[in-house]
Amino acid sequence: MAQKRTPLIAGNWKMNLNHQEAVVLVQKLAWVLQDKKHDFDKAEVTVVPPFTDLRSVQTIVDGDRMKIRYGAQDVSVHDAGAYTGEISASMLAKLGCSYVVVGHSERREYHGEDDALVATKALKTLQAGMTPIVCVGEGLEVRKAGAHVTHCTEQVEGSLAGLSPDQVASSVIAYEPVWAIGTGEVATPEDAQEVCLALREQVAKTWSSQAAERVRILYGGSVKAASAPAIMAQPDVDGALVGGASLQADEFAAICRFYDLPDLSGVA
Numbered sequence: 001m002a003q004k005r006t007p008l009i010a011g012n013w014k015m016n017l018n019h020q021e022a023v024v025l026v027q028k029l030a031w032v033l034q035d036k037k038h039d040f041d042k043a044e045v046t047v048v049p050p051f052t053d054l055r056s057v058q059t060i061v062d063g064d065r066m067k068i069r070y071g072a073q074d075v076s077v078h079d080a081g082a083y084t085g086e087i088s089a090s091m092l093a094k095l096g097c098s099y100v101v102v103g104h105s106e107r108r109e110y111h112g113e114d115d116a117l118v119a120t121k122a123l124k125t126l127q128a129g130m131t132p133i134v135c136v137g138e139g140l141e142v143r144k145a146g147a148h149v150t151h152c153t154e155q156v157e158g159s160l161a162g163l164s165p166d167q168v169a170s171s172v173i174a175y176e177p178v179w180a181i182g183t184g185e186v187a188t189p190e191d192a193q194e195v196c197l198a199l200r201e202q203v204a205k206t207w208s209s210q211a212a213e214r215v216r217i218l219y220g221g222s223v224k225a226a227s228a229p230a231i232m233a234q235p236d237v238d239g240a241l242v243g244g245a246s247l248q249a250d251e252f253a254a255i256c257r258f259y260d261l262p263d264l265s266g267v268a
């Protein structure tokens with residue numbers, strides 16, 4: 001019997017909200033989810049703030065015993081030492097991070113991160129006891145050429161290279177078509193399912209069928225409360241990596257609450 005994957009809704013705040021604004025948003029999100037009786041066993045909720053907010057988020061999450069988890073938007077490939085400006089995995093783990101987003105397209109584009117570097121970051125994250133959210137996705141030209149499935153499966157193979165099947169199974173993959181990020185151009189549920197299924201099949205081929213069953217695969221790219229249900233109802237989509245909409249507590253909570261619906265079968 002295949003083990004059921006726990007859905008994950010992660011909110012990537014990107015370079016937004018100082019530590020004081022972060023506390024306000026997390027507090028409001030907790031209140032809205034509590035008010036709506038969100039079942040955290042049905043879907044994990046994670047916020048991914050800037051580094052500067054993590055200690056404040058840890059304080060309020062721990063202090064109020066919130067079930068909301070949190071994580072970081074990047075991590076160093078180094079363990080410690082003379083690496084100005086970098087943040088190590090052990091530092092993030094010490095701050096109670098559960099997740100680390102690695103290989104986001106904005107880091108690949110603006111910081112020249114390649115698959116090999118992303119794979120090292122994913123391994124460092126796992127070795128520190130956290131879960132990497134490994135981002136892959138194609139650009140508009142690749143999509144127009146119909147090469148998006150090949151592009152993304154090759155990217156996932158390279159971005160998880162060197163990990164064991166168990167480590168891959170314990171990771172999260174986020175399919176984020178670059179042309180959908182921040183554009184309002186959300187992928188269709190069929191687009192998302194097509195690539196997420198291909199990624200899962202690639203995991204089965206490269207690592208193991210057990211890893212393919214267990215690895216969670218998210219969709220990201222202009223996800224809003226209105227578009228989320230049909231995408232997240234797809235059989236190979238295990239949640240969402242949300243950007244802009246995660247900065248609004250009500251909108252982000254509405255996305256999370258999709259999994260509280262009594263019967264999801266009719267939503268797709």
Ligand SMILES: O=C[C@H](O)COP(=O)(O)O
Binds near residue numbers: 176181
């Ligand atoms: O990490 C989140 C993705 O970049 C999606 O961002 P977005 O929801 O603002 O398009």
